[in-house]
Amino acid sequence: MEIIELHITEEEQGERIDKILSVRNEWSRSQVQQWIKENRIQVNGKPVKANYKSQIDDVVKVSIPEPELLDVIPEEMNLEIYYEDEDVLVVNKPKGMVVHPAPGHLSGTLVNGLMAHCKDLSGINGVLRPGIVHRIDKDTSGLLMVAKNDAAHESLVNQLVAKTVTRKYKAVVHGVIPHDQGTVDAPIGRDKQDRQSMTVTDQGSKNAVTHFKVLERFDQFSYVECQLETGRTHQIRVHMKYIGYPLAGDPKYGPKKTLNLEGQALHAGVLGFQHPKSGEYLEFEAPLPTEFLSVLDNLRNNR
Structure with a gap:
């Protein structure tokens, strides 16, 4: 059985414990509520109900059962x-x-x-x-x-x-990036305060490199293309937060006041690789989904 310990942040205080855990860990709300019924989730050493309103610096322990x-x-x-x-x-x-x-x-x-x-x-x-x-x-x-x-x-x-696979993503980030392109070369590892999140750290980390370029600027946001050199968990989300431009709509790494989105504005649009048998280089491009296009339209219209 795995035990995860995390601490409630200032931004999370007052939120229901089941909501916080489902957002932080991408568990379903129903799964979290079931674990609460089974006393697998404790706050400050005591069982709580799903509607418990969290306080800053609460220590939450989750005992995750062995997978079936x-x-x-x-x-x-x-x-x-x-x-x-x-x-x-x-x-x-x-x-x-x-x-x-x-x-x-x-x-x-x-x-x-x-x-x-x-x-x-x-x-x-x-x-x-x-x-x-x-x-x-x-x-x-x-x-x-x-x-x-x-x-x-x-x-x-x-x-x-x-590092020969081509992986290009489109994203909308908070803030107006002043330079046209850049590279984030910063190691990523588990966040000691929240084992379900990643962060830039020198301890227990792996090298991570993300290249980005600005495609369009808005009043408070930027539309960017990010190309992965490495593929760490949540890499683009962590790196863009690290340089001060978190992804819009990101419930884990972004600010609460953001665009009206269900999850981060991030799309893996270009994928290229050598065919495993023939060796031929293949590259594919998927257009932006409708929700992403609507976000860009709204930002352009509100300039």
């Missing part, structure tokens, strides 16, 4: 497949969809849909993550490459390690 051994249940979905052959598949994941099953998200994930779409997925990452080579966050939309056999999986992972 589960079979992935195929679910028919209208997946947006950009490319597919016997080795690899490229899919455009919509915002709000979790990539693979986990406690609190056992169905409705991309993997559930992939299992219904095709049965031949690599088994390197186990039963809950077949074919998954890399991930994007639940509220990030965009392109993912999926391996359909173990040889393809190893090839794609090796390309990620060698």
